[in-house]
Amino acid sequence: MTTPLLQVEHLRVQPPGAERPILEDVSTVIRAGERVALVGPSGAGKTTLLRALNGSVRALSGRILFNGIQLDDRSSRILRQVRRGMAVIPQKHDLVENLKVYHNVMAGALGRWSNAHALRFLFWQTASELDEARHALDRVEMANKLHDSAGKLSGGQQQRVAIARALVQKPLLILADEPVASLDPRMARQVLELLCKLAEDDGVALLCTLHQPELAREYFPRTLEMRDGKLTTDSAGQAPVAPTRSAGEAPAWTPGNA
Amino acid sequence: MSDWSNAWSTLVSFFPPDLSLTYLWALRGPVLESLGMTVGAMVLAYVLSLPIGLYLGMRGPGSRPILWLLTSLRAIPDLTLAIFCVIAFGIGPGAGLLALAIFYAAALGKVLADLFQTAARGPMAALRATGASRAQVALYGLLPLKLSDVITYGSYEFECAVRSSVIVGAVGGGGLGAELVGSLNAFDFQRSATIVLILVLMVALIDFAAFHFRRRPRWVAILIPFGAYALYALWPHNITLVHAAHTIAGMFPPTLPAKAWATLPTLLLETVEMAVFGTLLAVALAIPLGMLAARNLTPFWLAIPVRRALEVLRAIPEVVWGLILVAIAGIGPVAGIWALGLHSAGCLGRLFAESFENVPVAPVNAIASTGASRLSIATYATFPLAIGPLAIHGLFRLEWNMRQATVVGMIGAGGIGQALYEAQQLFFYPRMMAYLIITWLVVLLVDALSQHTRRRLDGAHLAIEERVH
Numbered sequence: 001m002t003t004p005l006l007q008v009e010h011l012r013v014q015p016p017g018a019e020r021p022i023l024e025d026v027s028t029v030i031r032a033g034e035r036v037a038l039v040g041p042s043g044a045g046k047t048t049l050l051r052a053l054n055g056s057v058r059a060l061s062g063r064i065l066f067n068g069i070q071l072d073d074r075s076s077r078i079l080r081q082v083r084r085g086m087a088v089i090p091q092k093h094d095l096v097e098n099l100k101v102y103h104n105v106m107a108g109a110l111g112r113w114s115n116a117h118a119l120r121f122l123f124w125q126t127a128s129e130l131d132e133a134r135h136a137l138d139r140v141e142m143a144n145k146l147h148d149s150a151g152k153l154s155g156g157q158q159q160r161v162a163i164a165r166a167l168v169q170k171p172l173l174i175l176a177d178e179p180v181a182s183l184d185p186r187m188a189r190q191v192l193e194l195l196c197k198l199a200e201d202d203g204v205a206l207l208c209t210l211h212q213p214e215l216a217r218e219y220f221p222r223t224l225e226m227r228d229g230k231l232t233t234d235s236a237g238q239a240p241v242a243p244t245r246s247a248g249e250a251p252a253w254t255p256g257n258a
Numbered sequence: 259m260s261d262w263s264n265a266w267s268t269l270v271s272f273f274p275p276d277l278s279l280t281y282l283w284a285l286r287g288p289v290l291e292s293l294g295m296t297v298g299a300m301v302l303a304y305v306l307s308l309p310i311g312l313y314l315g316m317r318g319p320g321s322r323p324i325l326w327l328l329t330s331l332r333a334i335p336d337l338t339l340a341i342f343c344v345i346a347f348g349i350g351p352g353a354g355l356l357a358l359a360i361f362y363a364a365a366l367g368k369v370l371a372d373l374f375q376t377a378a379r380g381p382m383a384a385l386r387a388t389g390a391s392r393a394q395v396a397l398y399g400l401l402p403l404k405l406s407d408v409i410t411y412g413s414y415e416f417e418c419a420v421r422s423s424v425i426v427g428a429v430g431g432g433g434l435g436a437e438l439v440g441s442l443n444a445f446d447f448q449r450s451a452t453i454v455l456i457l458v459l460m461v462a463l464i465d466f467a468a469f470h471f472r473r474r475p476r477w478v479a480i481l482i483p484f485g486a487y488a489l490y491a492l493w494p495h496n497i498t499l500v501h502a503a504h505t506i507a508g509m510f511p512p513t514l515p516a517k518a519w520a521t522l523p524t525l526l527l528e529t530v531e532m533a534v535f536g537t538l539l540a541v542a543l544a545i546p547l548g549m550l551a552a553r554n555l556t557p558f559w560l561a562i563p564v565r566r567a568l569e570v571l572r573a574i575p576e577v578v579w580g581l582i583l584v585a586i587a588g589i590g591p592v593a594g595i596w597a598l599g600l601h602s603a604g605c606l607g608r609l610f611a612e613s614f615e616n617v618p619v620a621p622v623n624a625i626a627s628t629g630a631s632r633l634s635i636a637t638y639a640t641f642p643l644a645i646g647p648l649a650i651h652g653l654f655r656l657e658w659n660m661r662q663a664t665v666v667g668m669i670g671a672g673g674i675g676q677a678l679y680e681a682q683q684l685f686f687y688p689r690m691m692a693y694l695i696i697t698w699l700v701v702l703l704v705d706a707l708s709q710h711t712r713r714r715l716d717g718a719h720l721a722i723e724e725r726v727h
């Protein structure tokens with residue numbers, strides 16, 4: 001539980017043509033199985049940080065180490081290897097709506113399937129593969145939608161399918177982008193409870209961006225706060241780059257014997 | 259086997275193209291004739307179709323029958339019209355020019371009418387409120403409101419007309435088309451290859467010019483003196499309406515002998531088969547080619563040459579492919595299927611590539627974020643997301659190929675087109691007229707069917723969109 005899983009060192013992201021960097025000198029460490037909330041006002045760079053971790057946004061400088069591999073988006077082999085270990089739950093779920101629910105769920109396995117296997121599954125599915133998809137859907141209480149078309153689901157149902165896709169990926173880290181942004185408070189709690197429970201059951205680390213600091217405090221042992229592209233506060237007390245106020249009022253989780 | 263080796267040795271004999279200066283210089287006449295035919299016919303077509311389009315746009319009295327007349331004129335394939343004009347006005351570029359002018363006046367009239375009918379209601383009502391006459395409202399409201407669309411669609415039709423000018427030449431309309439048929443009949447295949455190369459270059463040049471006309475519409479004016487001169491120089495000089503009327507009267511009443519009636523279902527089936535298999539071949543070629551040409555799926559060093567190859571496939575019209583393939587593979591529907599398939603593959607390849615490029619980015623990123631390979635991303639996200647537009651483009655193409663199947667039939671690919679052409683060659687004009695009317699009815703029927711299907715498809719598509727948003 002205590003080995004560093006993800007190390008981010010002096011990460012700087014500035015798209016070509018932009019006047020100022022979106023991320024400036026971001027450094028942090030996330031350990032295996034840790035649950036971390038990333039909070040901050042919109043436009044602070046939370047989503048960009050998630051996308052940079054995943055190699056979807058190119059870093060200007062700095063270093064990302066994931067599970068002992070240094071992320072290098074110029075090598076598609078390394079990029080795929082890193083992505084395989086990191087499941088993304090996008091804010092808008094981003095399912096492929098013309099495909100069935102089971103296709104979307106098992107898309108989580110594409111990183112470990114061969115091309116031939118992937119092509120075959122599009123047209124012909126074995127019972128054990130469908131069982132795997134059904135099991136993942138069962139954990140998000142959606143098993144009855146296995147054979148539905150993804151485009152027919154409601155927004156909330158699509159989110160659960162996106163979560164099931166992440167589970168099938170069997171990742172070491174789940175990156176969830178604003179999973180409760182558009183939900184009412186009661187639904188938001190339900191989704192966060194589900195995410196945290198799933199992560200805990202599988203021993204997966206979870207990094208989740210949130211708007212509401214009170215939800216972060218309630219569900220996450222550790223909170224990172226971002227402002228203007230910089231990490232300003234880390235409730236775990238690990239020295240952030242430029243602390244603007246005293247770190248962590250109630251650190252529910254401490255690094256222990258890190 | 260010997261068929262294949264024969265075809266192969268014929269194919270090889272097209273290379274290298276005859277690029278000697280003497281031959282290229284000798285082609286200047288046919289090239290100018292084809293260009294003159296195009297520009298002259300298009301100037302005439304614009305002059306005729308603009309007032310018609312404006313009148314229909316204003317929904318003047320009698321709009322419905324006029325629109326119906328335009329639709330039915332447009333349903334006569336360009337090659338058929340050319341045969342007709344050659345009979346009525348004699349062999350030569352004049353007949354080709356008139357055929358092009360009639361075909362594109364009808365096509366443009368319909369397009370412009372559709373455009374003008376969608377003009378914003380507000381400004382038009384305001385103009386009418388000033389007490390302006392119909393013509394004034396058309397000039398001050400419709401035309402300025404839709405000018406950029408008129409130029410865009412007009413230049414697209416212009417690009418099509420260049421290709422058509424070669425097609426009508428093939429049945430006695432003069433220009434490059436006549437030259438191509440001559441070289442093929444003389445088994446002078448290296449020169450045929452030269453002509454095809456020149457055609458590809460001409461289409462590229464017109465593409466380039468049309469692109470600039472769309473950005474600087476005023477430059478279109480330089481075409482007017484050129485077109486007027488072409489009209490003057492190429493106009494059929496011994497045009498006698500009495501003779502033309504007499505010839506056309508000789509085609510009535512259209513009659514088919516009993517034996518021809520018996521073979522009619524077979525002929526029609528052959529034509530339909532040609533269209534269906536040609537379209538299937540095109541789709542089978544266009545899916546991989548479209549993926550290779552899509553900038554979001556393929557690195558640019560591969561996508562750009564594939565795009566150029568698609569442009570070449572597209573620049574050579576079905577009839578020209580047909581002429582070449584009949585020379586290579588012999589007379590019969592196989593040549594027709596390949597002729598439709600290769601040209602359509604060029605058109606569909608480009609449309610498919612655009613459909614792949616227009617796929618929403620987010621779901622593709624979501625699949626990529628699982629560590630999926632390029633091929634898996636393409637098959638699990640890009641392809642399923644593009645399937646709707648792909649189906650619509652494919653259906654459009656099937657409709658188009660139904661019409662073109664009769665046309666490539668005329669140059670030896672079988673079906674009803676070939677029967678029509680044989681009747682014309684033997685001067686059996688009443689029989690030719692009968693085939694012409696049957697083809698025309700089939701094309702009208704297919705148009706109506708496909709419009710119905712597309713409306714339903716669009717409806718289904720919209721229903722899905724509504725549910726999502």
